[in-house]
Amino acid sequence: MAEKVNIIVFSGDLDKVLAAFNLALGAAAMEMKVTLFFTFWGLNVIRKDKKVSRTRGIMRKILSLVNRGGVRRLPLSRLNMGGLGRSMMKKLMEDSKIPSLEETIKMAQQMGVEFVACTTTMGMMGISREDLIPEVGRLAGVATYLGEATEGKINLFI
Amino acid sequence: MKADAILDTLGLYCPMPIVKTAKKIKDLKIGQVLEVISDDEGIKEDMPAWCRRTGNEFLRIEEGEGEYRVYVRKLK
Structure with missing residues (x-):
């Protein structure tokens, strides 16, 4: 049976998310079974560019204005400089023939990496299933992660 | 060394x-052999x-000028 790798993607920072996806791709190439659990700011990675569902409540409306989802909006954890740092990083990646995060997400899915979204943060932030990209296969909670983590050889929190 | 297929990953x-x-x-x-060409030094360990x-x-691995030729035999 294939060894299992579970990665919690808590961060919504482009650099950290790239590290998570590189590990996921590498593990899939090593014939391991990989599951990525997206929670909290990590949900921004698997959110569509535009919010589809209606947001209820003033706090959630404010949050959805200041915390917009979508891969292209993810900031760098350091030296983001209002998005300038992110643009420079993307240019550097392109020049170095490093696939963009968008391409990496597609590759991960083609290689069988599973995407799970955390329902607790979704509920709290007012994010619905239709706000998430179609690559997300399952919505689940802590019990699912823990269940799979006990079977996992490698469990990471990023 | 003779390979049955070549994979060019230069620049990646x-x-x-x-x-x-x-x-x-x-x-x-x-039983066939794949030759992978890479200029990423990490390939030596990876x-x-x-x-x-x-x-x-x-x-085996052959080191040239800034590039590596790695030979892998498919066993399964």
């Missing part, structure tokens, strides 16, 4: 050389590790 960084290797090896028959993990045979 980790993890792309092993990601492409994993894909390419599917086209080969058991390809043997990939082979150990996936049960394929790491045959």
Whole structure:
């Protein structure tokens, strides 16, 4: 049976998310079974560019204005400089023939990496299933992660 | 060394050389040899590790000027 790798993607920072996806791709190439659990700011990675569902409540409306989802909006954890740092990083990646995060997400899915979204943060932030990209296969909670983590050889929190 | 298939990963960084290797090896028959060309130094450690993990045979690595030719025999 294939060894299992579970990665919690808590961060919504482009650099950290790239590290998570590189590990996921590498593990899939090593014939391991990989599951990525997206929670909290990590949900921004698997959110569509535009919010589809209606947001209820003033706090959630404010949050959805200041915390917009979508891969292209993810900031760098350091030296983001209002998005300038992110643009420079993307240019550097392109020049170095490093696939963009968008391409990496597609590759991960083609290689069988599973995407799970955390329902607790979704509920709290007012994010619905239709706000998430179609690559997300399952919505689940802590019990699912823990269940799979006990079977996992490698469990990471990023 | 003679290979049955060649995979050019020049200019690509980790993890792309092993990601492409994993894909390419599917086209080969058991016993055939894949040659992977890479200029990422990490390949020296990564390809043997990939082979150990996936049960394929790491045959040898040839170092040229800033590029590596790695030979892998498909075993399963």
